[in-house]
Ligand SMILES: Nc1nc2c(ncn2[C@@H]2O[C@H](COP(=O)(O)OP(=O)(O)O)[C@@H](O)[C@H]2O)c(=O)[nH]1
């Protein structure tokens with residue numbers, strides 16, 4: 001149910017690579033159809049597939065498990081939010097993968113403040129590293145849609161083929177054990193100041209679990225109870 005007193009949801013997902021941000025975002029959007037989402041990683045992979053200038057640059061950084069420069073990512077994401085008409089106090093959206101550094105968080109805050117459209121919920125996913133390392137080797141993605149599969153957890157109906165479009169799935173160039181470890185190290189290095197920034201702002205919440213099925217109900221409750229978002233029947 002929506003109510004006048006509750007605010008539109010503007011949420012950021014924080015979580016280690018492979019912790020389930022993409023998976024949980026898809027489930028949240030099914031439960032709350034009004035919410036839109038932007039994944040910075042998906043945006044970059046689409047740019048890479050289209051071989052744009054930024055896509056070629058992204059390929060270099062992503063293959064090394066390094067973060068792209070803050071100002072490039074901030075410009076890309078603000079442009080994306082603007083193109084979706086989300087820079088307004090009435091907008092409801094979810095960000096996955098950006099901001100990822102405190103510099104990006106400060107830049108996003110100053111951009112959104114001007115529209116009275118700032119983030120009002122940051123959720124950190126806490127999943128044991130041993131669990132996520134095992135997932136990465138089985139991850140397949142459908143780049144155009146951002147849909148995520150896993151050979152053991154949620155395999156495609158037809159091997160190597162996206163369930164919805166019938167287009168081919170692909171492995172991510174940064175999902176090798178070596179590059180993944182670098183991304184994990186980078187995540188830990190950038191998380192602390194980012195977590196402190198949002199804890200200071202009073203909008204940081206944490207959800208825990210070894211599986212997305214354990215985490216999802218925690219997420220659903222966080223969103224349903226505090227924000228003006230339409231909730232459709234429980235997702236099976
Ligand atoms: N075994 C298992 N795999 C999962 C679970 N949740 C997500 N996955 C898979 O683990 C991989 C990482 O999930 P993803 O949503 O891409 O994580 P992200 O990198 O944080 O966006 C994907 O292949 C998912 O299909 C889970 O609860 N159990």
Ligand SMILES: Nc1ncnc2c1ncn2[C@@H]1O[C@H](COP(=O)(O)OP(=O)(O)O)[C@@H](O)[C@H]1O
Pocket residue numbers: 016017018021040041042044061062065066067068069070073096097098099100101104174183
């Ligand atoms: N906000 C960002 N700042 C800098 N680089 C980014 C950002 N978002 C994504 N990237 C680049 O794209 C890669 C893939 O991002 P993403 O799909 O979010 O990966 P994961 O969630 O598995 O870490 C990152 O490892 C990084 O190289």
